[in-house]
Amino acid sequence: MPVEPQSVHSKEPVARKVIGLAVAGAVGGFLFGFDSSVVNGAVDAIQSGFALSHAVTGFAVAIALLGCAGGSWLAGAIADRFGRIPAMKLGALLFLASAIGTGLSAGLWDLIAWRLVGGLGIGLASVIAPAYISEISPRHLRGRLASLQQLAITTGIFAALLSDALLANGAGGAGHALWFGAEAWRWMFVAGAVPALVYGWIAFVLPESPRFLVLRGDEQKARAVFEDIAPGSDVEREIRDIRQAIEEDRLSERRGALRGSAFGLKPVLWVGIALSVFQQFVGINVIFYYSTTLWKSVGFREEDSLTISVVTSVTNILVTLVAIALVDRIGRRPILLAGSVGMAVSLALMALAFSTAAIRDGEPTLSGAWGPVALVAANVFVVCFGASWGPLVWVLLGEIFPPAIRARGLGIAAAAQWVANFLVTVSFPPMAAWSLPLTYGLYAAFAALSFVFVLAKVPETNGMSLEQAETLFVRASRGSREENRP
Numbered sequence: 001m002p003v004e005p006q007s008v009h010s011k012e013p014v015a016r017k018v019i020g021l022a023v024a025g026a027v028g029g030f031l032f033g034f035d036s037s038v039v040n041g042a043v044d045a046i047q048s049g050f051a052l053s054h055a056v057t058g059f060a061v062a063i064a065l066l067g068c069a070g071g072s073w074l075a076g077a078i079a080d081r082f083g084r085i086p087a088m089k090l091g092a093l094l095f096l097a098s099a100i101g102t103g104l105s106a107g108l109w110d111l112i113a114w115r116l117v118g119g120l121g122i123g124l125a126s127v128i129a130p131a132y133i134s135e136i137s138p139r140h141l142r143g144r145l146a147s148l149q150q151l152a153i154t155t156g157i158f159a160a161l162l163s164d165a166l167l168a169n170g171a172g173g174a175g176h177a178l179w180f181g182a183e184a185w186r187w188m189f190v191a192g193a194v195p196a197l198v199y200g201w202i203a204f205v206l207p208e209s210p211r212f213l214v215l216r217g218d219e220q221k222a223r224a225v226f227e228d229i230a231p232g233s234d235v236e237r238e239i240r241d242i243r244q245a246i247e248e249d250r251l252s253e254r255r256g257a258l259r260g261s262a263f264g265l266k267p268v269l270w271v272g273i274a275l276s277v278f279q280q281f282v283g284i285n286v287i288f289y290y291s292t293t294l295w296k297s298v299g300f301r302e303e304d305s306l307t308i309s310v311v312t313s314v315t316n317i318l319v320t321l322v323a324i325a326l327v328d329r330i331g332r333r334p335i336l337l338a339g340s341v342g343m344a345v346s347l348a349l350m351a352l353a354f355s356t357a358a359i360r361d362g363e364p365t366l367s368g369a370w371g372p373v374a375l376v377a378a379n380v381f382v383v384c385f386g387a388s389w390g391p392l393v394w395v396l397l398g399e400i401f402p403p404a405i406r407a408r409g410l411g412i413a414a415a416a417q418w419v420a421n422f423l424v425t426v427s428f429p430p431m432a433a434w435s436l437p438l439t440y441g442l443y444a445a446f447a448a449l450s451f452v453f454v455l456a457k458v459p460e461t462n463g464m465s466l467e468q469a470e471t472l473f474v475r476a477s478r479g480s481r482e483e484n485r486p
Contacts, residue, residue: 018136018229022145024202025132026152028088028125029394030195031095033156035064035122036285037313038192041164042185045175049183050108055430063112065422067119068126069415075127076411084132084209084407087124092200094121099192103182118192119418125199127414131407134398135211136229143327143462146398150391151320156195158313163191165310211406214242269409271457272397276417278450279393282343283443284385285421286428287312287378308375312382319386331462332392333454339388340451346381347444350374354436389450393417399461 039046039061047057071091079087098118105111130149137145168174171184178184207229213222219239226235326335353374401409431439 018138019141019145021136021206021229022133022148024206025088025129025136026148027195027199027202028091028129029149029152030156030159031091031192031199032122032126032129033153033158034160034192034195035095035098035118035156036153036160037157038160038164038188039064040161041168041174042188045173045183045185046111049175049185050111052108056108057429059426060108060112060115062422062425064115064119064122065418065425067116068123069119069418069422071120071123072127072411072414072418073123074120074411075124075414076408078124079128079131079212079407079411080215083212084128084135085203085206087128088132088203088206089200091121091124091128092196092203094118094124096121096193096196096200099189099196103186103188103190105186121196123414123418126418127407127411130394130398131410132206132209135209135406136225141328142399143332143395144324146395147320147324147327147391149394150386151317151324154313154316154320154386154390158310158317159195160188160192161310161313164188165307167191210238211242214239219243266405268400268402269412272400272409272413273416274453274457275393275396276413277420278446278453279389280417280420280424281443281446282347282385282389282450283424283428283440283446284382284390285425286443287382312379315379316382316386316390319383320391323387323391326387327392327395328462331460332396333458333460335388336392336454336458337451339384339392340447340454342384343381343389344444344447344451346377346384347440347447349377350381351437351440351444353377354440357436396458396461 043057043061046052046060050060052060071094075087078090095118098114098121101114101117102111105114129152130146133146133149134142164174167178167184167187171178174185174188175183178187207225208221210222210225213219213225222242223235223239226238323335353370356370397410397413428439
């Protein structure tokens with residue numbers, strides 16, 4: 001029998017505290033966004049300061065992403081063994097060490113090592129935040145609260161790009177000395193110590209996830225957390241639903257195992273991996289990692305390029321707010337499909353624009369109206385991504401995995417996302433040097449394929465309890481047509 005969702009307009013009581021907890025948990029996303037984009041303003045200064053080739057520059061920018069993949073992979077085991085909160089604390093500590101170490105790095109290998117350490121911390125935060133938010137959220141607000149992860153990511157991107165612009169402009173360039181004789185690009189990384197300290201403090205005041213407590217057999221503490229964060233709700237029903245989902249998981253002989261018949265993994269894990277890979281293979285992080293370099297190459301000055309990057313990040317925040325407003329009203333699936341179409345069209349337009357570029361001094365130059373067309377298309381792409389695949393992938397990753405494998409499943413999916421991010425990031429400089437039209441055309445093709453994937457494999461989970469959504473996704477991933485209907 002298909003799972004019947006409850007009304008989206010359910011009047012279940014929601015304490016302000018649960019919203020506050022979701023916001024606090026999402027601060028891990030802020031670290032994610034900050035670390036992802038802080039390198040944007042520093043990349044040219046690092047390349048010239050350390051005399052790096054395009055390929056080595058791409059590797060130095062992307063190396064943190066391998067650390068993120070490793071941190072994501074480890075996050076599930078840490079969260080399942082010790083809890084969601086201890087994993088948050090470890091992530092904050094690693095990111096703090098990385099922010100200071102990267103700023104003080106004496107050479108390329110120092111930089112790479114500290115970026116890897118920071119990547120481990122961000123990988124942890126990227127998994128724990130959506131898991132924690134989904135596990136404390138009521139069903140009728142889960143989409144909006146889970147979308148706070150992406151809002152925090154976009155806010156972190158904005159903060160990184162804004163601080164990059166302010167520091168670079170204050171020094172007269174990212175490679176120029178600012179305070180105490182240290183170059184501005186070093187201070188860009190050191191600035192990350194502030195959100196790391198805030199995240200660490202938050203981790204000491206948040207309660208543990210009640211679903212984790214039930215999974216560990218501590219129902220008394222779980223009951224106390226539910227009564228604290230959602231007074232007036234049916235606590236016994238929540239406990240019963242979680243217990244039942246865990247028991248069904250055991251009875252079906254899954255027992256938290258990740259292995260299955262679909263190429264060695266459970267089908268639902270492949271769905272999560274595919275969602276993560278498509279989110280990255282459309283090339284979104286090219287805009288946030290390399291946009292300053294990109295706009296400089298088509299005629300903008302460094303300060304103008306940094307300003308454009310900041311404006312783009314503000315646009316990303318605003319459209320994420322749109323997604324938060326709509327996700328629990330019109331559902332996950334329609335938003336994803338619309339986003340895929342918009343991304344495919346805008347990326348194809350960027351490919352067309354750069355196909356007209358002339359090469360001057362080894363760099364592409366757009367003439368006439370093509371420069372503004374490329375700029376508008378890039379921002380339309382950001383709008384389409386930010387209102388759909390950006391936030392909704394995190395919503396779905398928090399919903400689709402059974403409780404016994406949720407943290408580890410999320411860890412695997414997030415690790416796949418970071419590996420995909422790494423592949424896109426490290427390949428962009430040499431691919432762009434070879435052919436920007438082909439590069440953006442490839443991203444457009446993946447955007448079109450993401451539309452087909454959603455049609456085939458992503459059911460609608462709007463208004464369902466977390467346990468119902470998990471059940472529907474597990475069934476849909478096995479290919480049942482009847483149970484794949486929204």
